Amino acid sequence: MTRIKLNLAILFAIIIGVSFVGCEKEVLNTQKEEEQNADVKTVAQIKNEAVKFSDNHDALIYKLLEAEAIKLEEKKQKTKNKNATLDGNDLLDVIEEVIGVRPMMINNNYNTGDATNLNLDLERISLSDYAKTEIEKKYLNFVDAIIQNEQLTILEKVKEINKIQDDIINDSQASASDIENILTSTEVLKGSIKLWSEKFGYVSNQKGNPYNWALWKKILFVATADAVGGVIGYFVGGVIIIDGQSLYIPPPIGGVALAVAFSYIAGRFVGW
Numbered sequence: 557m558t559r560i561k562l563n564l565a566i567l568f569a570i571i572i573g574v575s576f577v578g579c580e581k582e583v584l585n586t587q588k589e590e591e592q593n594a595d596v597k598t599v600a601q602i603k604n605e606a607v608k609f610s611d612n613h614d615a616l617i618y619k620l621l622e623a624e625a626i627k628l629e630e631k632k633q634k635t636k637n638k639n640a641t642l643d644g645n646d647l648l649d650v651i652e653e654v655i656g657v658r659p660m661m662i663n664n665n666y667n668t669g670d671a672t673n674l675n676l677d678l679e680r681i682s683l684s685d686y687a688k689t690e691i692e693k694k695y696l697n698f699v700d701a702i703i704q705n706e707q708l709t710i711l712e713k714v715k716e717i718n719k720i721q722d723d724i725i726n727d728s729q730a731s732a733s734d735i736e737n738i739l740t741s742t743e744v745l746k747g748s749i750k751l752w753s754e755k756f757g758y759v760s761n762q763k764g765n766p767y768n769w770a771l772w773k774k775i776l777f778v779a780t781a782d783a784v785g786g787v788i789g790y791f792v793g794g795v796i797i798i799d800g801q802s803l804y805i806p807p808p809i810g811g812v813a814l815a816v817a818f819s820y821i822a823g824r825f826v827g828w
Contacts, residue, residue, distance in 0.1 A: 599725055602736050609786065609812055610743035614751050616654060616816040623650045647824060655813040659821070662795070662804045671793035671807075674784055674818055676825050677800065680704065681780040683741060686787040691734045695724050696787070699742060703776055710753055717742050741786035744815055748779035752823075774826040781822035785815025796821050 624642065627650055632640045642650075652658035662668070672686065682700050687693035702708065702716045724730050724738045752775045785794070793807040794814050798821075805817050 598732060599735065602732065603721075603725075603739055606736070606739035606743040606786075609740050609815075610747040612812045613744055613782065613785075613815050613819070614747050616812065617748075617751060617819060620650060620654045620816065620820050623654050651817055651820060655816055657806050657813065657817075659796070659803045659805045659817065662802050664802070666802075666804065668793060668795055668804055671795050671804065672784070673795045673797060674781060674822075675797040676781070676822055677797055681777065681784065683745075683780060683783055683787055686784055688737065689731070689734055691724075691727070691730050692737055692787075695720055695734075695738050696741070699745070699783075703745075703780060710749055713749065714746050717746055737787055741783045744786040745779055745783035748782035748819060749775060752778055774828070777826060778819055778822045778828075782815050782819040785811065785818045794818065798825055 624647070627646055628640070628642055631642065631646065632638055648658055648660075674681070682696075683703075684693050684696040684700050687696050698720050699717060702713050702720070705713070708716065721739055721742055724735055727734075730738075756771055756775070794805045794817070796803045796805065796818065803821065805814060807814075
């Protein structure tokens with residue numbers, strides 16, 4: 557009888573042990589699935605936030621252009637001069653009104669902290685110059701090549717940029733930060749190319765034709781300046797170099813404001 561009880565006890569212990577191992581394995585599998593789902597959700601969230609960043613950027617650009625038009629009309633009425641134009645201070649007023657910070661001229665001794673320099677005196681702007689990691693540099697080099705390729709139409713450029721976005725999302729070596737910076741900057745880039753092309757009536761399926769080459773270069777130049785704001789991220793501020801002079805944009809309320817300021821000032825710089 558004692559032996560039977562002992563055997564039953566051992567059997568019961570084995571059953572409990574097997575059940576525990578099975579439960580533990582099921583819990584581990586569930587945790588693993590949840591982690592995998594969390595990773596997928598994180599990438600989805602990053603992409604969604606990048607699109608929202610770009611949409612907010614475009615909305616603020618239109619708001620800047622609207623505020624500029626209103627200010628110009630007010631100046632014409634005030635001066636009773638229908639040919640009146642906005643000066644530098646007027647444009648700074650517009651930027652401050654819309655994004656909440658006022659750019660200011662500074663000298664070389666001014667401490668701008670971690671602010672990033674955007675040199676508009678250069679013939680072209682390379683996004684890869686603003687990469688924080690080797691992974692970012694790799695993908696931004698690809699984007700630079702797409703932007704500078706004269707044989708691609710605007711639509712073709714956007715398609716190629718979409719492929720770059722897919723590539724970094726699937727790159728096991730890319731960190732969440734890498735993915736966020738690339739997606740944010742490229743979404744801003746795509747949105748800006750579309751925005752300025754539509755504003756100036758540039759045909760999206762047209763290659764850089766010689767009759768419109770100046771406009772083509774301006775669109776890409778300004779759009780790339782936009783994208784720099786997406787690469788460098790939030791709250792750092794920026795310094796725009798124009799004709800050797802430095803214009804400092806203090807850290808804005810949100811990162812999108814810096815991209816908007818870069819875009820607007822670059823647009824004025826190329827004569828828009």
